[in-house]
Amino acid sequence: MMRQNQQQARTRIRQQKLKITFLGYVVVLIFFSILQFLGIGFFTQGFLLSRQVLPNIAECEEGSNGFGACMKPAKFDKAVFLIIDALRFDFVIPVNENENPNPYYHNNFPILYDLVQKHPDNGVLLKFMSDPPTTTLQRLKGLTTGTLPTFIDAGSNFNGDALEEDNWLLQLHRHNKSVAFMGDDTWKAMFSDFINPELNFPYDSLNVWDLHTVDNGVLDHLYPLLHKDNSSNWDVLIGHFLGVDHAGHRYGPNHHAMKDKLQQMNQVIADVINKIDDKTLLVVMGDHGMDSTGNHGGDSLDELESTLFMYSKNKKFHINKKSSDFYNTSDLGKHHRSVNQIDLVPTISLLLGLPIPHNNLGFPIDEVFGNDKDLSLASHKTVQQIQNYRNLYPELAKTELSEKFQYFITNYSQFSNNKKYFPEIIRQAKDYQSESLEHCKSLWARFDMVSIGIGITTLLLSLSFIITYSRSIPSVRVLTMSFEFIGSVIAMTLLGLVSSFSVFIVLKPIGFTIKTCLGIGTALGITIGFWAPIMDRFSVNWLGHQLFDFLIYNFNSWSFMGLIFVVLHCLVFASNSYVVWEDKMVLFFITTFGFCCLYGCLINTTKSKPEKVLGITHAITFIILSRLTSMINLCREEQRPYCTPTFTTSWWSIILLHMMAYILPVVIRSFYHLSNSYHSAAPLWIGTGLKFLMFMNAVYWTFEYVENSDYFLTLNLGLSFSVMKSLKLAIARIVLFVALVLANYSWSRGPMCVKLELAEGASPVASESSESSEEQEISDQSNQSKSQGTASILGYQNVYGSSYFLLVINFTSAIMLVTKPLGAISLNMLIIQILSLLELYDLLDIRKNLVAPIMFGLLGYQHFFSTGHQATIPSVQWEIGFMTTENITLPFTHLNIALNTFGSFIIVCLAIPLITLWKISPSNKPITALSQIITNITTLLSYQTFTSTSSFIFAAHFRRHLMVWKIFAPRFMLSGLLLILFNVTLVFVTLWFGTTRVLSQVNRIFGK
Template sequence: MQVEARTRIRQQKLRITFFGYIFVLIFFAILQVISIVFFKQGFLLSRDVSSTISYCNDTIDPCIQPTIEKTIFLVIDALRFDFVIPVEGSDKHYHNNFPILYDLAQTNPKKSTLLKFIADPPTTTLQRLKGLTTGSLPTFIDAGSNFDGDEIDEDNWLLQLYNHNKSIAFMGDDTWEALFKKYINPKYNFPYPSLNVWDIDTVDNGVLEHIYPIMEQNDWDMIIGHFLGVDHIGHRYGPNHHSMKDKLNQMNDEISKIIDKMDDKTLLVVIGDHGMDYTGNHGGDSKDELETTFFAYTKNKKFNMSPKGKEKYDISNLGSNYRSVNQVDLVPTLSLLLGIPIPHNNLGFPIDEMFKDLKIPSVKTIEQINRFRQSSPILKDTLGMPETFTIESSKSYQYQSLEHCKTLWARFDMKFIVLGVILLFFSFVFILAYSRSIPSVRVSTMSFEFIGSVIAMSLLGIVLSFSVYIVLMPQNLTLKNCIGSGVAIGMVIGFWAPIMDRFSILWLLHQIVDFFVYSFNTWSFMGLAFIVLHCLIFASNSYVIWEDKMIHFFIMTFGVGTFVSILKNPTISTNEKILGLNHSFTFLFVSRLVSMINLCREEQGGLCKPTFETTWWSIVLLHVVSFLLPLMIKSFFKLSNSFHSAGPLWINGMKFLLMLNAFYWTFEYVDNLNYFQIPSTVFKSFKLSIARIVLVISLILANYSWSRGPLCVKIDLSRPAPPEQTIPASPDEDAPELKPKATILGYGNIYGSSYFLLVINFSIAVMLVSKPLGAVAIAGLLIQILSFLEIIDLLNLRRNLVSPIIFGLLGYQHFFSSGHQATIPSIHWDVGFMTTENIIFPITHLNIFLNTFGSFIIICLSLPLITLWKIPPTNKPITALSQIITVITSLITYQTLISLSSFIFTAHFRRHLMVWKIFAPRFMLNGLLLVVINVILIFLSLWFGTGKVLTQVNRIFGK
């Protein structure tokens, strides 16, 4: 009874301490999230949007007479310019398969024009539609709203058509409905879901189904059709795929039919909203993403275009000699042709080719731009109107206005930027002080002092900030920001008070220094060097560009260090040394192999050769990995005699699920080839079934079973060997009975082997939503983790700074090796539709999340293994828990430092030429990673994983 009572008391203390740690880490995470939000709000400001609507005054400023009656406006998404011009000698599937636009421009130069259409970054569809309809510039932060388009609240040409009682028909990409629904004639509104990039025909077929019947009617003034097939083929297969040729041929044929059915009162405009890079993606500002197509054609004999000379049809150098116009130029062009006011916020200039006499259109445009500038506080009086209204002076004025707006459009709010940096710095200091005081936390319940202090000060901060807002009503500060500031300041005071109550400033400084060195040795210095060098990467755009190579260098440096250390360590036995060298070599070998899988970013140029692509050999390699990976994990389990009970079940199940995953990508590859002429619906049903089975088993069934299942141990009952034959003392004396001896197999790694099964569950899900080479890289990550754990045990690095740092570096290495970069185009949006045909929250979003952050999810889940791997059951589980908390807080501190460095240098380079291309995406990645790492470590690694393992083992083996 006393033993049971002691066990219950020990479990109760463990539970109380455990929840104390959980709540403190949650408060740290909240403070960091608040700091990220404030920095984001100061740095990623949306541009100022004027709500003024342009009007024509019949007496003072009348609109010019329309020159066209009806317009068919077709958007072919991602129609890169070289898709429509002839390219001699090219065998690419995207060349020479859409000739009608070029042919018409050549044969009817006064009735048609073909121009290079230059988009403004970011090249995402929502931002491009805003620019194409308002004439204004997008901002970087708008890129995040591409999946949640809000209704446009500024002046645009659809609004102007609606105000002038014009009927607008629409069919295609449903982004238009999200932005302009109230301006579209409900009778002719046919939106289609736009984000399933694996569906290449539904939207296009929907456009074609409705456009021809509407053209036969007379009650429309503008038809808008948005085709998505070209864009989706790019996302799914890349531009050089046979499906691209078929799609471009289809577009060519359909444009020809539309032209045949047009009357002589109609203007046809065909444009692309953006291009695509060599992978088929877009969002950035590379040449291939920015250069798209503008084409206009009419049969109207009274409407003459003014071609600027045949030089714009020179096909040398893939269209480099074609005349180019900005996408914002479409807005005044259409407005003036339709006889409606130019939208108030427009910054474009009429396209020369569309007007026989440009003088009046240019004057109208300059007057509109001047009105816009005078209505904006940051633009007013910064540039005077031209003294004489010539076409050249008007163009000069418009160009200077456009460039000036590009530099001033998004104003940085330094008070929020500084506040975000300061709060993140405080969070770093607090979590560092907390992690170094963990031994005293165990004794003095300092965790609960933190909890009470933070809650009290946060509530006080809310009350005071709300009172200040009500009394003072400060300008340029919303109630949300005011309360957020109060909560943040309250949390800072709440964390600071218990620390200063117990410890002095000198103690805090000592702990900060001690954190970096633990017990200072070569490994501690290496870990510190990796932290410093990683933080300094953000001081240069060149280093940010090549971060993947630098991370690989750090990991290889550590691997070589372990190899040399094991080789020269005299305290390690020969057998252990051989085994250790084998683990070190495995770690180095796999690290080198996965570094060969990479997706290049545009800035790396010819110095980087991309290897991340789906080919036949990558599919074969995926099948090989599905067979070898379980065998290798099995071999590691056998090293600690842990391949028992749940071990064989999980590892054999892993083999089955990985085989299903390999078959999924085999079906995908065969479907892409279209070699066997099997209907795509057959492959789709197979793929959906496989993906859903693997995802449900790995994320739901396997984790539920793991939380209830047995440990990786086995009781072996073996009888001892009989003693040598002896003569009995008397004939009646019996020989001694040999009692069986019980041995618990797997006892020495009871925590680690059971916990690693949880890592297997999530690894399978991550490998499913990763493309073939990405799954191969994740398999390499698992081998690296297991080899690293064996090295940690052999070199006694459990409590050394370098261990959690290497885990963090492995997360970054496999972020890059799984086909990602810190750029918008590298996000694998298409995997969102592996398990669903349409967008379904949260399944679609979960797939993209697992794909993007999969490597960090795995390393965060694996982090407690630094403490748990190869240790027997302990009667002091709180001690093991405190060591796990130290490791967890070390990784959080490392990522906090990385994010803090990124924030500081991004703010410093806010006027840098590459800020939106390099620094801003990297800071956004760091902010997201800080949130993701906190969430995974707190709720999965600690709450779900560590809590279950420690509790179960302590219940069974507690003394």
């Protein structure tokens, strides 16, 4: 009895010591995370600049010279604007049979082209070129203010605030015009102050799986307002349709839903034309296009080329043949002139008798002015407005363009009444506007190199932090050392924050803000606070030894290979071509490691023949799965024509999904059988829970496929799509709740994957402890078996790994739901790859090697690409956000998108402790296992920090590269998001929730 009490006391002491040590590790890693977040913030602030917005509002009479900024009288009394979101230009022009038209989006919207052909003086059809990023909020800013967006504004597409910058809706409001609106609620967020509140009908815009609600709502209000009895209630009517855009997001352009939507819009335009009068201007336009997958946000031609159609029953338009050098051709049947979207702003303003918005950079569209005299007058007013803007913008004033402006004004004053000089006046105005626009683009592409430098320096400091800490873990395992770090970091951080105010006073004259100084103070405080106790306790030679030990990590060929992979991955970002083909580079690294494992198993002389065969089998399995995974891909635009996209939803992918619901549990069970661990919790989690959740996932995507399939629609099976939609919502909510909440709670309280097998005649020893749980029973009986040899514990040799892996299964089940079928197949293969790697690490004895966590990181990248993602904005699968909700609901919509986008990395981060825990028996020194887990976690963080920092450095280096916004900027943004994800997931989920639970439970039961 006394011996048992002493043992329990020792176990409790170890538990307490384990908790305190764990707390020390977590706090230090939290400080490291803060340091990295500061580095990302500084770099982003310097790299993704925003444009300075001038608050000035244009007036009809501006300046002391009484310059008239408006054209009076207005050429139109009323205007109807119909925005068809994502109306790509080739959707509205005819395609001949010999040009292989696509039946889904070609020749289904002919009315615009036909009207221009039949009545060329009444309408104009133009290619409408948008500026990247091609997201709706940024396009609406350009279409209403005439200014250029900046790249960082893309992030605000889902958080649109009221637009305070001068725009033509504001001008309508100031001139007592009534604006009616219906459609995309982005307009409400931006322009609610300028829209007649009684005629404002916004609809939720981001549920891309809903093709009809917004369009039907627009039509419900549009037609009654166009009736002559209601026409006096409004001066400008705006309708924003979303069906075409949502059809593209949900199905892509190659789908019958796209055909139906285009035909519906064709009929809408015909109806509207019949209802408008002779004094009303009709404008039909798209805000952007879409790529071959139906997405947008980037700068490919398909995303940039949209449509502009302007029509009036009263003859107002013509093609200015005297200015034909500004046109590709007058044959609208073959070629179409391109205009910038910002050109709409001065055009609309002048036609409606409004002043051009103060910050406009566009130029009037030639065709909509009736003659050269009107166009030259419009050109003069636009040039005057642009120069007014430049005079008030500090960095634009007093340039060479000011002289060109004065030259133009002089010529206009002399020749404005001589029609012979009208074309020359127009040409000079166009030249001035073009040069001004290019000047503004170059100005707003300036980067804050100070912030960029601070960001990169901070990331490099964090890199020295994590490398040193990961290699000094055997030393900081001592409790006093861990808390020396914490106390020093807190003290120095507070000192840094206080010093920041003094630094701000000194640096304020050169542009430093208090926010910047506080960030610098915090970063320096954390860094100095970390290094102070190390420099105090250890010598420089020790530090050099630790760094050298980290780089070689038990130096052998495996360590060298891991180091080479890191270096090569960092060098990928030195070339735009390598960034584009990063997925193939990652495949090369993974397959190289697989073949090395195969070779290692073949020449291994320390293992028995069955073990060698098993190792060879695992290596071959790993290689084959890696190759199969690489066959699932979503091609970037730059990879064409050398890449064929395979990431599609088809009938065979649905069948595979159903098959994997049975195959994966069987495969996982076979791995558990290798260590005799398929007991207690394992059959429930793997044989029942995982199989059920995967089956429900397959049912969900089956419903999705049936709902969207042309074949099932033609069968007319009488399926109720409203019922199917309700079933899908119910399935998605049940699966996510069970996988993320119920299963994880049960796992944290449930049993382990072990079983006590009693020999015949053996009897359990009654426990006198207050504990009467299954854990206490196993503990008592295992102690008896050790002394009497009457029982054995099945699964004892893998008690850590088999139990922890169930947590990985929980999250994987949820991630598979929000991943499209082929992506879910890829994640199935990821799980098997991880298990094969764990077995190979054990057989080859490389679990403590540098290459082990690096390979997990590479697997995360491989399956990021194979789940239908690329380092591009259009590849984000926004539609997944609405699997569990019909509207945007925080946090569920955002959680779905995050799990879908970063699911493979989350699985890898969760699986990292298995490198240490897989196939090891319980130890009476759990802190040793914890320190090795921390080493692997910090090694993975080091690998990601190396690659992210390299991405940041090369993005800054190539900031003037032609492909900076298309390739380097999106890749650095992905790197920043991954750093944040890795820190949060590894610290709070992997370490805080998962690792300590397993170590504590095993130590409590099996502690000696």
